[in-house]
Amino acid sequence: MIKTVHITLALFLLAAVGCKSISFSTQTSSENGYKQKEAFETVYYEANKQKVLNNKENALRLYHEAIVLDPKSHATMYQLAKLYHQANKSNEALYWAEKSVLQSPYNHWYSGQLGQFYSKYGKYTESANVFAQMVNKEPDEKQNYTEAAGQYFNAKNYNQSVIYLKKMQERFGIEPESSTRLEYVYSAMGKSELAVLEMEKLAEHFPNDIQYKGYLSEAYQNAGKTEKAIETLNDILRIDPTSGKAYYALSKLYHDMLNEKLAFANLKEAFKHQDLDLVQKLQAISTYFLVIKTDSSKLLEATELSDILLNTYPNAPEPLILKSDIEGTMGNFTLAREYSLKALDKDRSDYKLWSKLISIDERIGNTALQLEDAKKALDLFPNVTRLYAQIGYALINEQEYYQALSITEEGLEIALDKNEKIDLLLCQSSAYQKLNNHGKSDQIFDNILSISPYNSVVLNNYAYSLANRKEKLVKADSLIELALKLEPKNPFFLDTKAWIFFAKKEYPSALKLLDQCMEIDSANPEYYRHAKEIFLEMGNQTMANEMQSKIDLFNVK
Numbered sequence: 339m340i341k342t343v344h345i346t347l348a349l350f351l352l353a354a355v356g357c358k359s360i361s362f363s364t365q366t367s368s369e370n371g372y373k374q375k376e377a378f379e380t381v382y383y384e385a386n387k388q389k390v391l392n393n394k395e396n397a398l399r400l401y402h403e404a405i406v407l408d409p410k411s412h413a414t415m416y417q418l419a420k421l422y423h424q425a426n427k428s429n430e431a432l433y434w435a436e437k438s439v440l441q442s443p444y445n446h447w448y449s450g451q452l453g454q455f456y457s458k459y460g461k462y463t464e465s466a467n468v469f470a471q472m473v474n475k476e477p478d479e480k481q482n483y484t485e486a487a488g489q490y491f492n493a494k495n496y497n498q499s500v501i502y503l504k505k506m507q508e509r510f511g512i513e514p515e516s517s518t519r520l521e522y523v524y525s526a527m528g529k530s531e532l533a534v535l536e537m538e539k540l541a542e543h544f545p546n547d548i549q550y551k552g553y554l555s556e557a558y559q560n561a562g563k564t565e566k567a568i569e570t571l572n573d574i575l576r577i578d579p580t581s582g583k584a585y586y587a588l589s590k591l592y593h594d595m596l597n598e599k600l601a602f603a604n605l606k607e608a609f610k611h612q613d614l615d616l617v618q619k620l621q622a623i624s625t626y627f628l629v630i631k632t633d634s635s636k637l638l639e640a641t642e643l644s645d646i647l648l649n650t651y652p653n654a655p656e657p658l659i660l661k662s663d664i665e666g667t668m669g670n671f672t673l674a675r676e677y678s679l680k681a682l683d684k685d686r687s688d689y690k691l692w693s694k695l696i697s698i699d700e701r702i703g704n705t706a707l708q709l710e711d712a713k714k715a716l717d718l719f720p721n722v723t724r725l726y727a728q729i730g731y732a733l734i735n736e737q738e739y740y741q742a743l744s745i746t747e748e749g750l751e752i753a754l755d756k757n758e759k760i761d762l763l764l765c766q767s768s769a770y771q772k773l774n775n776h777g778k779s780d781q782i783f784d785n786i787l788s789i790s791p792y793n794s795v796v797l798n799n800y801a802y803s804l805a806n807r808k809e810k811l812v813k814a815d816s817l818i819e820l821a822l823k824l825e826p827k828n829p830f831f832l833d834t835k836a837w838i839f840f841a842k843k844e845y846p847s848a849l850k851l852l853d854q855c856m857e858i859d860s861a862n863p864e865y866y867r868h869a870k871e872i873f874l875e876m877g878n879q880t881m882a883n884e885m886q887s888k889i890d891l892f893n894v895k
Contacts, residue, residue: 582611
């Protein structure tokens, strides 16, 4: 604030030097007064023009010149406050905002600006006091009451907040703005009975408005009056039997009461009506994915709910994706793919749908389908570098190694993100390994690590490649040790460490690590294949057969 005063004083002195005919004494002649007014208006309107043109620095300079010419111009003070606020200079903004209010007769805009600035800078009591004064000046302006109450609430002066909301009701009667705010304030004060009373008055005043009955139901729930909440929600459904929100609220209440039968019955009804947002419905059904693999009754419920969504939203892709997710969770990837294709028929411009389809292709293990779908997606999304890598890996599986190198090179030409480039380079490294060009593969690994030395995936893959070839095992060991420092419980990295032990013929150490891998991730057959190979190398046919029997179980699945 002191700096602002100094700046103003300096401008005043400069103006006095540059224009000696302007005087601020009480003896100013009428001719000088006219010239001073004319000079002020010229500068002020030019400042306004610069502000409109968004030349804020010029506008600020000119407003300061204007305030020197007319130190009592509250309009100039108001503009200075606004510009300093936009420049995030709180002290200066508050200084000029306060001056504009003090200098002028009551002005709604000046006071409103000051109140908002106080709030913005955390001076909630000062802000509340400004809006309280505005209530006195403009008793028919609703916003002044809500602002005063809100700022007193922010200042944790709940009693004053209540006072101004009560004043608002005295002036305007029972209406939602004051009632809902009072309910909120009373709840914050721990006065649940008073909060409920406010919502009861609101619902009684608007007996056919189900929105306010919904508010009342929530107030009953917050106050622990579950039966009253249920009664109110049923009252809503008597007025409007298509209120999905009411059914949904009932479902949650019955779920909390452990009445799963009524909870599901109401959830089904909620899913049939579109006033309940589709996103909320999808969130509600998402919890089923935690249990549908082990609970057949929950699988049936999830299937029933997803069928309802298909009927309720026939043109939306989301219900089809939901069906795809359910089938995919159950391991029915062929059906999951069919639903994904149907979703794409609804919206082919959504990359997320293509990504899901390609992921399903990978789970099915059908490289031809993966290639086909990824290429279709690439035609639509040529700038998505992930697709180039996916096509590259699919081509590697098809033993089209040179094509894989070519497509990933195309991806590298457009890749901007470091991680995207690394994905493409890793794919190229895999292609070179398949071509037995390990020198080129290792060069790529080294290049990646030069730009991302702590990339644990690259460290692991490089180490595994060396272990698999039984080459540079000291380097392989240092690479995997760094990866394990970054992710000590990662089973893939532990498996690589085991493979290095195997390459060094340290079989017991290798098997010990593979046991850890199986314990962490028992669903990965790779660890059993590696253990089998080690047992065969040790001449232990019995244990090799045991590992094979476990591998066979994965093949059955």
